[in-house]
Amino acid sequence: MLPSTTIEAVMTPYPYSVEIDAHLSTAKAMLAQFKVHHMPVRDGDKWVGVVTTQRLDMAEALGVDLSVSSNVRVRDLCRHKAYIVGPGESLVQVLRRMAAESHDSALVVKDGKLLGIFTATDALKRYADAVARG
Numbered sequence: 658m659l660p661s662t663t664i665e666a667v668m669t670p671y672p673y674s675v676e677i678d679a680h681l682s683t684a685k686a687m688l689a690q691f692k693v694h695h696m697p698v699r700d701g702d703k704w705v706g707v708v709t710t711q712r713l714d715m716a717e718a719l720g721v722d723l724s725v726s727s728n729v730r731v732r733d734l735c736r737h738k739a740y741i742v743g744p745g746e747s748l749v750q751v752l753r754r755m756a757a758e759s760h761d762s763a764l765v766v767k768d769g770k771l772l773g774i775f776t777a778t779d780a781l782k783r784y785a786d787a788v789a790r791g
């Protein structure tokens with residue numbers, strides 16, 4: 658991986674997303690169905706957060722009812738203040754900020770349109786590949 662690599666070159670394109678006022682059971686089902694651990698959250702035309710399987714698992718462990726019959730919404734458990742970057746942003750800069758500010762993902766957005774997502778797991782996979790190459 659070259660130092661000039663952009664986030665667009667390594668992101669997962671066109672991720673699934675969920676509306677902030679959706680039932681949390683909907684997000685939980687989508688995360689399981691699509692086998693992903695991070696899902697961008699939108700509020701109308703703005704990207705406002707990320708809901709993760711980790712947060713849902715923690716909530717369930719603490720007794721939060723995530724069933725269809727509950728009234729818990731995505732807004733209640735998502736991580737607000739999404740880390741948003743442009744597609745031309747340097748991968749190195751994104752990784753440094755993710756580490757410095759404890760972000761587990763970055764949403765890649767251009768002109769309000771979600772282009773992709775890059776997660777800490779994606780970073781670890783790329784790092785493992787780089788180490789294996791020597």
